[in-house]
Amino acid sequence: MTDILSPLPGTFYQRPAPEEPPYQTKGAKVAVGDTIGLVEVMKTFIPVTAETEGVFEGYEAEDASPVTAGAVLAKLG
Numbered sequence: 604m605t606d607i608l609s610p611l612p613g614t615f616y617q618r619p620a621p622e623e624p625p626y627q628t629k630g631a632k633v634a635v636g637d638t639i640g641l642v643e644v645m646k647t648f649i650p651v652t653a654e655t656e657g658v659f660e661g662y663e664a665e666d667a668s669p670v671t672a673g674a675v676l677a678k679l680g
Contacts, residue, residue: 605655605679606663609670613644615651617666625666627659627677639677642670651676 609615617625617640626638633639633653640662641648657679664676 604660605657606675607639607651607653607677607679609642609664609672609674609676610649610651611642611644612671613642613649613669615664615666615668615670615674615676616641616643616648617662617664625662627662629659629661631659633657633659633679640664653679655679 626640634656635653637653639651639653641650660678660680662677664670
């Protein structure tokens with residue numbers, strides 16, 4: 604299992620907008636470079652992308668929750 608970590612502290616979002624579906628769903632195939640979520644820092648949104656391919660196991664961080672640098676955001680199997 605591979606952890607996807609937050610690159611910096613901020614607020615983590617699982618979806619591009621509140622009315623949109625999450626970037627990933629459990630069981631989805633994920634390729635290198637696929638967007639997993641966003642981290643917002645001072646009104647700037649930084650995409651969090653997969654560095655390896657795998658099957659999306661789920662989010663570890665809640666949507667719109669504060670995260671620290673290095674926090675586990677999601678897992679790939």
